[in-house]
Amino acid sequence: MFEIRIICEPDDTARVTAALSGAFAAGAVRQYPARDTDRVRLYLTADHRPEPGPWPTPKDAYALAPSMVREIGWTAQTAADKPFGTELGREFWLRKAALLDRIALSDEQDGAPGESSEVATEAARRLIEHDQNGPGDYYGAPYWPEHPATAADPRGYVRQEYAHWATHH
Numbered sequence: 001m002f003e004i005r006i007i008c009e010p011d012d013t014a015r016v017t018a019a020l021s022g023a024f025a026a027g028a029v030r031q032y033p034a035r036d037t038d039r040v041r042l043y044l045t046a047d048h049r050p051e052p053g054p055w056p057t058p059k060d061a062y063a064l065a066p067s068m069v070r071e072i073g074w075t076a077q078t079a080a081d082k083p084f085g086t087e088l089g090r091e092f093w094l095r096k097a098a099l100l101d102r103i104a105l106s107d108e109q110d111g112a113p114g115e116s117s118e119v120a121t122e123a124a125r126r127l128i129e130h131d132q133n134g135p136g137d138y139y140g141a142p143y144w145p146e147h148p149a150t151a152a153d154p155r156g157y158v159r160q161e162y163a164h165w166a167t168h169h
Helices: 010-023 068-081 090-109 116-133 148-152 154-168
Strands: 002-008 024-026 030-033 040-048
Touching: 002 010, 010 024, 010 040, 068 090, 090 116, 090 154, 116 154, 148 154
Parallel strands: none
Antiparallel strands: 002 040, 024 040, 030 040
8 A cells, every 4th residue: 555645736636536546446536635736735545556456257247148039139129219300328338349349259169250259349439439438437446448458358348347347237
């Protein structure tokens, strides 16, 4: 465990705090005025995040998933029901990415991956982008959207998020 002190502009406080919380297991932030300027001092106790475990296996991630045919229907209907230009929510992007991951896994198991793996990876990246820029309603444990492991294995992130969503939905 260690103590971090930051001196920054007051307008940067939220961004600095969020970045530190993303990088470390951080405690509450204590804020004080800086002694000689209009800036602020931030103090927090932090520790290294524990090493995350492996991604959920496809079997574990999709244990509660409906059939792929049903998911195709849900995805198509949800996209069709939204007026043009309306933002599709996180559930849509998560279920679409999970569906495409399942299709790619099936193709890979059959020995004919084709383009399905690339399409599934792109859908996973779209979910990650949504989670990075959205309201923060992702699970993110042990890997959050900005984690280097997420960039290295976007489909693993989909499985993590889908497993949590399916269990708690």
